[in-house]
Amino acid sequence: MGIQERKERERERRRQQIIVAAKRVFSKKGFNRATMEDIAQEAELSPGTLYLYFKNKDELYASLSLRILQYLNIRLDHVVKEEGLAPAERMQALKEAIYDVYQFDPLILINLFHLQSSETLENLSPELFDDIQNLTLRSLERITALFRSGIEGGLFETYNPEVLAELFWSLFSGMVLWEESKRIFENDNYFLKDTLDMAFGIFLRGIGRPEEGPFAASPHRLGVAVDPMPSK
Amino acid sequence: MGIQERKERERERRRQQIIVAAKRVFSKKGFNRATMEDIAQEAELSPGTLYLYFKNKDELYASLSLRILQYLNIRLDHVVKEEGLAPAERMQALKEAIYDVYQFDPLILINLFHLQSSETLENLSPELFDDIQNLTLRSLERITALFRSGIEGGLFETYNPEVLAELFWSLFSGMVLWEESKRIFENDNYFLKDTLDMAFGIFLRGIGRPEEGPFAASPHRLGVAVDPMPSK
Amino acid sequence: MGIQERKERERERRRQQIIVAAKRVFSKKGFNRATMEDIAQEAELSPGTLYLYFKNKDELYASLSLRILQYLNIRLDHVVKEEGLAPAERMQALKEAIYDVYQFDPLILINLFHLQSSETLENLSPELFDDIQNLTLRSLERITALFRSGIEGGLFETYNPEVLAELFWSLFSGMVLWEESKRIFENDNYFLKDTLDMAFGIFLRGIGRPEEGPFAASPHRLGVAVDPMPSK
Amino acid sequence: MGIQERKERERERRRQQIIVAAKRVFSKKGFNRATMEDIAQEAELSPGTLYLYFKNKDELYASLSLRILQYLNIRLDHVVKEEGLAPAERMQALKEAIYDVYQFDPLILINLFHLQSSETLENLSPELFDDIQNLTLRSLERITALFRSGIEGGLFETYNPEVLAELFWSLFSGMVLWEESKRIFENDNYFLKDTLDMAFGIFLRGIGRPEEGPFAASPHRLGVAVDPMPSK
DNA sequence: TATGAATGAGAGTTCATTCAT
DNA sequence: AATGAATGAACTCTCATTCAT
CATH class of the missing domain: 1.10.10.60 (Homeodomain-like)
Structure with missing residues (x-):
């Protein structure tokens, strides 16, 4: 053997x-x-x-995505499992993790986001499709766990942590793709990092609990109806 | 004639x-x-x-995107120009506008987001490329204007309104694409509306001024550094 | 009417x-x-x-050739019918005629020579095919007549005048096409006139009767200027 | 290896x-x-x-021409390099060489002459274009060498041998194309050989030195058989 | 007579994929 | 396991020609 x-x-x-x-x-x-x-x-x-x-060209291409998903998973795993981190520090670590993933290979990340919302995904072999699905969902679960512990730690309002994870993921992917758009439009390189910091700050502040903790936002007099736990 | x-x-x-x-x-x-x-x-x-x-297949496909961009522009135009709206109402109108655009044709919207971050865009004829670029940037400008008036109206922190518009756009596109991902993964239709409401609420709260107005978020004890005007 | x-x-x-x-x-x-x-x-x-x-594209193209053939015919007609010309002068006039035709439109002349030896010719409508055939053969006949009178006038050996006409025509067409080849190869314009003079001189000398008249091969009393070393 | x-x-x-x-x-x-x-x-x-x-259809077609040019080159090479030939015999060998080339494949030869004076030539890949150009020019050089030695041997007047080679080549190509024209017009096969003999005889006589050698224009002691009235 | 939008057959070409070696 | 020549289906795109107006 x-x-x-x-x-x-x-x-x-x-x-x-x-x-x-x-x-x-x-x-x-x-x-x-x-x-x-x-x-x-x-x-x-x-x-x-x-x-x-x-097996074929599509699967080769999808394998690129798989690779970056694996890297994402490992990084998220570390963030979740690292001991002795305060919830707020964990949020900081989450941000660093996804930024590292971005830096690992922006083009492949873009490709992943395209793949995840395209017909190509549906035509992969069941095995590869499952791999991508599992890694994606597992990543989301890890992010969910982070938000859940933030809520439990009293940092955030009691939003549905799964939905928070999805929003977080959406914001990240949207920013990465828009970054590429800007590059094409303006022929001008732009650095995601600052905007990502800002976006993350806004997001955390947007979900923070009032009067408490580092992401506090209060008192609630929102003119826009926000149901923290929308029924799925 | x-x-x-x-x-x-x-x-x-x-x-x-x-x-x-x-x-x-x-x-x-x-x-x-x-x-x-x-x-x-x-x-x-x-x-x-x-x-x-x-001219060719790519341009036909890109023209689909152009159409939805035109629709987006018209809708945003109305929001910006409609008189007698309070800033908070204008935000509400913005949300409704983009949701209408989404409902107009989700698939084409997805296609637009793919196109905007793909090499295909670069290989279009200069005219079509310019059309798409102009409509995209003009849309961003309109969203920028809305956020600027929100800031000037004292609703929001003094973030760079351009960057806010980009974040808003990124969040929207990311959510639309992730919606499609979920559809593929779970073979299960999902309704974007609620999540969009929630995301929008969080976003507005995240950028809201403390102690004031409908999007207040305060007091500031943010553990994450947020520079409201990052140098571009 | x-x-x-x-x-x-x-x-x-x-x-x-x-x-x-x-x-x-x-x-x-x-x-x-x-x-x-x-x-x-x-x-x-x-x-x-x-x-x-x-009728179709081929016929339009062939009509260009027809036009230059008509011009050729008219010019040859004049040479044949002009009165009071000595045989040697008639030869000179022949040379001038074809050179004029060449200058009338070299590209169309090239096209004519291509057409005359290509499958396209066979696929024309019978009428157009006949027109081209008739004009071509009539031109040849006129040239034949010129050589015949040259022979009868004692200028030339008693070659078959029809074959002389064909050789003359071949030499002319070959030179025109080779001219174009050189232009393509050397990207360098070249003036056919001198070479045509020389070729004509050689040809006449080649068919001239010895000891007699202006084209007698020897001793040298060439009525047509032949510069054995034209400057290239 | x-x-x-x-x-x-x-x-x-x-x-x-x-x-x-x-x-x-x-x-x-x-x-x-x-x-x-x-x-x-x-x-x-x-x-x-x-x-x-x-590479493409044009290049495939041009390659046919290339092949016949190569054959021509080899044949001319032999004529130039064959030892122990008197200049007059070399001329005879030249005639035989080109006649062999003609017989090798008349259609391809016609194609070569078309190609050499058409826009297609200019759109070939540089490599293939160069190949054709080089082979063509090298062939011309070989013919030039033959005429030069004829001049040096006192057979011919002191014409520019390069121009003689071009005339010779023009006459040959013109005859081959005219042969095809006649085939099309008269639907009647014709044999080039006799006319070629005659043309060659006339050409040599036209450039021959008087009173001397086998191509002396007069008195008639032509080394090359010239039948003034070849049977059609 | 003139139009010019529409046709549609068919061309050249590409390239993911296979399989004998 | 690795090769790479060969495959051939399928593609985009062209353009001579037609015909309703």
């Missing part, structure tokens, strides 16, 4: 080699214009070989 | 006919799987005719 | 207008890349109208 | 297979009417495969 294991390791390494090549190619050419031939060349392999490791 | 006008009208009607057909086809088949042949058939035209009205 | 005639004249004028436009377009774009749409635009007509005057 | 070589050989063989098929197809259907699909079928390959060997 030592042999078995080594083979398994080598197989995984080759997969990663292809993924890395694919990433480079699509950064250069964009997703649609990148061909399997291009990727094979970049990976110094033949086109046929790619199909030994990935 | 009556003839000229009639021709112009007929041309525009034909364009719309094609756009409507394209919309139907890509709703059925998804963007990538829809062929020009399909669209021609749906529009009861020949493939060649499509090219009399749209 | 005055009306009939006027109509006929107008029809012919419109045909010429189209032919002129076609000539301009194909000079700009080359034969294959020129479209009927292009020609219609250049002629300030609609595409449909072209088909009222020409 | 043995493998490398074998691959290279196989690749070349496949190229030739396609060229041969293309030749057959366009002989049957004419150049314009022949489709890539037709050629693929004739070669018993798939359409896609053609594009592994030729």
